Amino acid sequence: MRIVVLGATGNVGSRLTAQAAGAGQQVVAFARRPDAVSSREGVTVVAGSAEDAVALEQAARGADAVVVSITGKMSDGSFMQNRLPGIIAARSRPACAA
Template sequence: MRILLLGATGRVGSDILKLAVADHHEMKVLVRSPEKLATREKVTVIEGNVLDEQSLEEAVQGVDVVVSALSTDKTTTLSESIPMLISTMEKHQIKRIITVGTAGILNSRTEPALYRFESSESKRKTTRAAEEHLSVYKNLVASELDWTIVCPTYLPDGDAVGGYRINEDVLPENGREISVGDTADFVYRTLMNNTHQKKRVGIAY
């Protein structure tokens, strides 16, 4: 499979990259800082920015699927880049995208009319990051793409150990955390199995 990975130098992205390279997929990454990549072996590296239309055009050439592990990083990168990314994918007839979001944009279990970040379930003092991820969700819903948003709750560093639970559209009941490694594992499994299309998926232990 020919995969474009965005956010490849981040915590989840770097683990996804290792899994895909180990399985001999044709990997392409668009990164601002190539020196931060966990591996460059068998990886086509494009130095650029997701906010640059020309960089996106070059990055999507010849790929089958896009995986985005971009973080908010206290910026508006997600909300600014997603319309350009969708437009570029549609132009090149690339249908499948899997992104890493946040549990905040899942539906609240206690107040179903609200997103978790809007409800009493959320313990976050600021909603800025969730609002960025919500913009991605709303743009994808309005698109013609086959999308999946993987929505981890509290995300400590750690290897994949398995035993995690998933639920579409809501967080698994009493879910408290999920490791970086297991989040990457689930993203990769979703990519390989082509499951959960047009769904948000909550993941937690």
């Protein structure tokens, strides 16, 4: 299974990335700070943010699952409302024929 983890450097995302890779899954760690992702077998690191539709679409291409483990500031009640539509759109776009 190919899993994309958004927020792979955070508390939840880093643990999920490690557990999925440890279970033999192919993981794409999508992170704003790619240098902060621990290097391990089965993990491909992709730099990007949830606002970067192009990078997100490329990372999600061919994925079986996309896990969103990003959060905003506690005071920003609209963080996920603003980010999820773009994430869903990037995941939903059909692959272009080359």
